[in-house]
Amino acid sequence: MINFESVSKVYPGGFQALKNVSFTIEKGEMIFVAGHSGAGKSTILKLIAGITKPTKGRVMINNNDLSVLSDNELGYLRQHIGIVFQDHKILFDRNVLQNVLLPLRIIGYDSKTAEKRARLAIEKVGLGGRENADPISLSGGEQQRLCIARAVVHQPSLLIADEPSANLDRAYALDIMELFKTFHEVGTTVIVSAHDETLMQDYGHRILRLQEGRFAA
Numbered sequence: 001m002i003n004f005e006s007v008s009k010v011y012p013g014g015f016q017a018l019k020n021v022s023f024t025i026e027k028g029e030m031i032f033v034a035g036h037s038g039a040g041k042s043t044i045l046k047l048i049a050g051i052t053k054p055t056k057g058r059v060m061i062n063n064n065d066l067s068v069l070s071d072n073e074l075g076y077l078r079q080h081i082g083i084v085f086q087d088h089k090i091l092f093d094r095n096v097l098q099n100v101l102l103p104l105r106i107i108g109y110d111s112k113t114a115e116k117r118a119r120l121a122i123e124k125v126g127l128g129g130r131e132n133a134d135p136i137s138l139s140g141g142e143q144q145r146l147c148i149a150r151a152v153v154h155q156p157s158l159l160i161a162d163e164p165s166a167n168l169d170r171a172y173a174l175d176i177m178e179l180f181k182t183f184h185e186v187g188t189t190v191i192v193s194a195h196d197e198t199l200m201q202d203y204g205h206r207i208l209r210l211q212e213g214r215f216a217a
C-alpha cells in the first residue's frame with residue numbers, strides 16, 4: 001500500500017511542485033495520474049519510486065517511510081518496482097535483449113535464468129522476434145514496449161509509468177494502456193500518468209487529477 005501524508009515538494013530554486021497532497025493507493029490497484037504539463041505528475045511518481053524526497057510530509061510504502069530508509073533498503077525496495085520513464089532511457093549501443101537483461105544483471109540473476117525471463121518479457125510486450133534488433137530500428141511505440149519489457153522483467157509488484165503513451169498515435173497509446181491492464185490483471189499495482197484523460201476513461205479505475213500541485217476539485 002502507498003500512502004502520501006500531507007506531502008509537499010519544493011524543488012531547488014523554490015518551485016513548489018506539490019502542495020500538501022494526501023492519498024492512498026491500495027495493493028493491486030490500477031490508478032491513473034492525470035493533469036496538464038507541470039501539474040506535478042512526474043513528481044508524484046518519482047516520490048513513490050524514492051528517486052526524490054518530499055520537502056514536507058511522508059511517503060509511505062507498506063508502512064515504510066521512504067525518507068528514513070537507508071540506501072540499501074531503498075535499493076531493496078526498488079527491486080520490487082518497475083519504472084517506465086518519460087525519456088525512455090534506452091541504451092542504443094545494445095540490442096533489445098541486452099536492454100531487457102540489464103535490470104536482471106544488476107539484481108544478480110544467473111545468465112540462463114535472466115535470458116529466459118528477458119525473452120518472456122519481450123514476448124509479452126509483443127516484440128517477440130526482435131530480440132537482436134537495434135533499438136534505433138524500432139518505431140516509437142515499439143521502443144515504448146521495450147521500456148515496458150525492461151520495467152517488468154523482474155516481475156515487480158509495483159509498476160509505475162510516467163506518460164508512457166506520450167508522443168504515440170491514439171491507437172498505439174490505447175494499446176499501451178491495454179498492456180498495462182494485463183499486468184494489473186495478474187495482481188501488479190499499476191500507476192500510469194498521462195495528460196490525455198480520454199485514454200483513461202474506459203477503464204473505470206480511479207483517476208488522481210492534479211492541477212498546479214494539488215488535486216483538482
Ligand SMILES: Nc1ncnc2c1ncn2[C@@H]1O[C@H](COP(=O)(O)OP(=O)(O)OP(=O)(O)O)[C@@H](O)[C@H]1O
Nearest residue numbers: 011012015017035036037038039040041042043044
Ligand atoms: N528537478 C527539478 N528542479 C526544478 N523544478 C522542477 C524539477 N522537476 C520538476 N520541476 C518543476 O515542477 C513542476 C512539476 O513538474 P512535474 O515533472 O512533476 O510535472 P508533470 O505534471 O509530470 O509535467 P509533464 O507532463 O510536463 O512531465 C514543473 O513546473 C517543473 O518545471
